[in-house]
Amino acid sequence: MVYFAYNLAFHDHVQSKLQAEIDEAYFKCGGSGIDFGEVNGLEYLDLCINESLRIYSPVSRIMRCASNDVIVNGLKIPKRVMVIAPTGALCVDPDLWDDPMSFKPERMSDVKDVNSVIYQPFGDGPRKCVGLKFALLEMKIAFGTILRKYTINPAEGTPKPPLELKNFRTTSPVEDIRLCFTPRT
Numbered sequence: 001m002v003y004f005a006y007n008l009a010f011h012d013h014v015q016s017k018l019q020a021e022i023d024e025a026y027f028k029c030g031g032s033g034i035d036f037g038e039v040n041g042l043e044y045l046d047l048c049i050n051e052s053l054r055i056y057s058p059v060s061r062i063m064r065c066a067s068n069d070v071i072v073n074g075l076k077i078p079k080r081v082m083v084i085a086p087t088g089a090l091c092v093d094p095d096l097w098d099d100p101m102s103f104k105p106e107r108m109s110d111v112k113d114v115n116s117v118i119y120q121p122f123g124d125g126p127r128k129c130v131g132l133k134f135a136l137l138e139m140k141i142a143f144g145t146i147l148r149k150y151t152i153n154p155a156e157g158t159p160k161p162p163l164e165l166k167n168f169r170t171t172s173p174v175e176d177i178r179l180c181f182t183p184r185t
């Protein structure tokens with residue numbers, strides 16, 4: 001959520017477009033609050049969240065330990081060897097993504113077609129994140145509510161993008177992120 005708020009703070013045009021989408025959803029619901037159906041219909045919010053998870057992946061690598069000797073694509077992996085997939089690095093590899101450190105939500109419009117090996121912020125396969133749907137819904141409800149009322153801007157001293165991350169399987173910003181939430185008029 002912090003990475004997402006940070007990305008919006010530094011991309012006014014994206015945030016304005018998102019607020020327009022959210023305002024419209026509120027309007028359709030009679031202005032009181034957005035319901036489950038409306039939240040799921042916020043397509044631009046989906047693109048923005050996916051793009052934010054790509055640039056700053058909260059989990060930087062996925063590890064598996066071979067329980068038996070196994071051969072994968074001709075490569076022998078002996079029992080007890082740890083295999084590490086650098087999922088965060090794959091999400092920003094310039095050989096795989098055009099201008100990878102730029103926040104461009106539109107590029108995620110065909111996320112279902114993106115190779116699930118190169119974009120897997122929640123992992124992949126039978127052990128992928130069990131909280132995936134909950135996490136996405138939570139983010140959509142939180143930002144659908146916040147952006148209806150506030151505009152997020154960088155505060156003084158906030159590091160400019162791209163953010164430098166500390167990386168111990170899960171990532172966190174090296175420097176503190178300070179943001180201003182200004183009530184919308």
Ligand code: HEM
Nearest residue numbers: 058059062063121122123124127128129130131132134135
């Ligand atoms: C943006 C938020 C989140 C991200 C990026 C994330 C990412 C991940 C990743 C990459 C894995 C490892 C998958 C693998 O090893 O293949 C994982 C596992 C897991 N996540 Fe999440 N997660 C998030 C939120 C949540 C939430 C909200 C919950 C619970 C409510 C949750 C529960 C779990 C559990 C229980 C596992 C272990 C699954 C297993 O080993 O079978 N996660 N998550």
